Amino acid sequence: MARYHIETYGCTSNRGESREIERRLRDAGHYRVDGPDDADVAILNTCTVVEKTERNMLRRAEELSEETADLFITGCMALAQGEEFAQADIDGRVLHWDEVPEAVTNGECPTTTPDAEPILDGVVGILPIARGCMSDCSYCITKHATGKIDSPPIEDNVAKARALIHAGAKEIRITGQDTGVYGWDEGERKLHRLLEEICEIDGDFRVRVGMANPKGVHGIREELADVFAEYDELYDFLHAPVQSGSNDVLGDMRRQHQVEEYLEVVETFDEALDYWTLSTDFIVGFPTETDHDHDQSMALLRETRPEKINVTRFSKRPGTDAADMKGLGGTIKKERSKEMSAVKRDIVGEAYAAMVGETREDVLVVEEGTADSVKCRDSAYRQIIVQNASEHGIEPGDFVDLEITAHETMYAFGTPV
Ligand code: SF4
Incomplete structure (x- = not known):
């Protein structure tokens, strides 16, 4: 079980993702400490609104990488400009927020509580x-x-x-x-x-x-x-x-x-x-x-x-x-x-x-994402994001056919067909 420190910058969406990271860490038996000095891992949930914010994020990442054994960088700047952390020679791992809880586990299996109920x-x-x-x-x-x-x-x-x-x-x-x-x-x-x-x-x-x-x-x-x-x-x-x-x-x-x-x-x-x-x-x-x-x-x-x-x-x-x-x-x-x-x-x-240009059938819309997007999973549990979900009239629980239009490292983008 790890002691973690988490810092969140930017919008309510980032704060929501940090809350979810913390919920999963708590469920897996990890606990939060008051500062990076006492932590095994630090989590930096970044924002990238203006250039000044980016400079601040890089500076803070550098400080945290020196203060803790492990640094995980997530959030908007990590996903949009993740290479900047590597270029600045910052020793942290850039992850989608969804991946942070598992990365913190140190190879241990997840902990369920006694007599865990569904x-x-x-x-x-x-x-x-x-x-x-x-x-x-x-x-x-x-x-x-x-x-x-x-x-x-x-x-x-x-x-x-x-x-x-x-x-x-x-x-x-x-x-x-x-x-x-x-x-x-x-x-x-x-x-x-x-x-x-x-x-x-x-x-x-x-x-x-x-x-x-x-x-x-x-x-x-x-x-x-x-x-x-x-x-x-x-x-x-x-x-x-x-x-x-x-x-x-x-x-x-x-x-x-x-x-x-x-x-x-x-x-x-x-x-x-x-x-x-x-x-x-x-x-x-x-x-x-x-x-x-x-x-x-x-x-x-x-x-x-x-x-x-x-x-x-x-x-x-x-x-x-x-x-x-x-x-x-x-x-x-x-x-x-x-x-x-x-x-x-x-x-x-x-x-x-390799998924781009293909069509995926019966993809499950699993949850809401940020800014009117939804997160979906295809038959192999690959993550596909659909933007402007309300325009398409889709919501969590629906099954949709999607054409894959683009991708990032850890997920694809799709449009209903
Ligand atoms: S399989 Fe190994 S890592 Fe997982 S809970 Fe058992 S002892 Fe721990």
């Missing part, structure tokens, strides 16, 4: 299907709060999903520390069976499966890929955090998978699905990571080309075994993180660029 937020229903995991990662503090996997029966989770859909949910987000090991405590991994039953519920909705570690997915990869291929209700999206391309580092992290198992999962999904999104996470600068290990992570990134990538610079969490290891210097971690983030931007940007 939540309906607009047309999004959050459904925690289990609590805990089957791992004991050496860098993780979440584990201390969540313990071993405890999986309620399939019928209970299906009943909760049905209630969410009846209450108006159009997107069900299946969450948990590690959704891939759902049922392991009962002797049978059964995420695929749960998904099948949820998809059979009457109604128009989509289901997004949350983080599933490669080890858990590996044992049911074929069954899972078959369910994804069969049901349109499931977004073809898999978040399987590999964390490193080196088996030595994975061993020191006490991850339960090896690189080969992750590759087999990706291969199985590639065979079953024509168009899908692989999402993964890398931790760079783990204490035992050598240059060669880092090169292996870079090679794995280039080989598998995930369309969504979270890069986390390792930082110590108190009370974990990794906190007792002799760490790498900050400069090494920063350089490796910068190198990986640059490749990430290229890979993800190319994935969105």
Whole structure:
């Protein structure tokens, strides 16, 4: 769990996004501190109205990068002129605001509260299907709060999903520390069976499966890929955090998978699905990571080309075994993180660029964005923004066909057809 400091500049839209970032960080067990000096990470939500504001943003980013271990820069200037931070040699990561909460997690799985109940937020229903995991990662503090996997029966989770859909949910987000090991405590991994039953519920909705570690997915990869291929209700999206391309580092992290198992999962999904999104996470600068290990992570990134990538610079969490290891210097971690983030931007940007000119059918409008825009998700959970939504008469909960007209690094723009 991280201590964070957040600063927000500019309009009410930026303030709304910061509130959402804070809500998600709080739900994941992180907490806010009074200033950057006490924080593990700083978040700068930027504005770019006039040139003077830009200069102020660059100056503030530089100060924060020196005061905290990790800096995340988001907001208007980050998205419109993100390269200026790199040109000014500021050591911060430029992210869409939506990506900030996951980047803060330091490779740990999300924390749900005990006996977490489903939540309906607009047309999004959050459904925690289990609590805990089957791992004991050496860098993780979440584990201390969540313990071993405890999986309620399939019928209970299906009943909760049905209630969410009846209450108006159009997107069900299946969450948990590690959704891939759902049922392991009962002797049978059964995420695929749960998904099948949820998809059979009457109604128009989509289901997004949350983080599933490669080890858990590996044992049911074929069954899972078959369910994804069969049901349109499931977004073809898999978040399987590999964390490193080196088996030595994975061993020191006490991850339960090896690189080969992750590759087999990706291969199985590639065979079953024509168009899908692989999402993964890398931790760079783990204490035992050598240059060669880092090169292996870079090679794995280039080989598998995930369309969504979270890069986390390792930082110590108190009370974990990794906190007792002799760490790498900050400069090494920063350089490796910068190198990986640059490749990430290229890979993800190319994935969105390839969508331009295509048409996507039955895209779900998930939530309102800024300035009369709406955020939508296509069948592979790629984000598409539609501007002037009220002119087009579309709102959250609608399904629309979109022509993709343009793109940014992390999302595309579309127009209803
Ligand atoms: S899988 Fe690892 S990182 Fe995730 S909660 Fe369990 S011990 Fe922590």
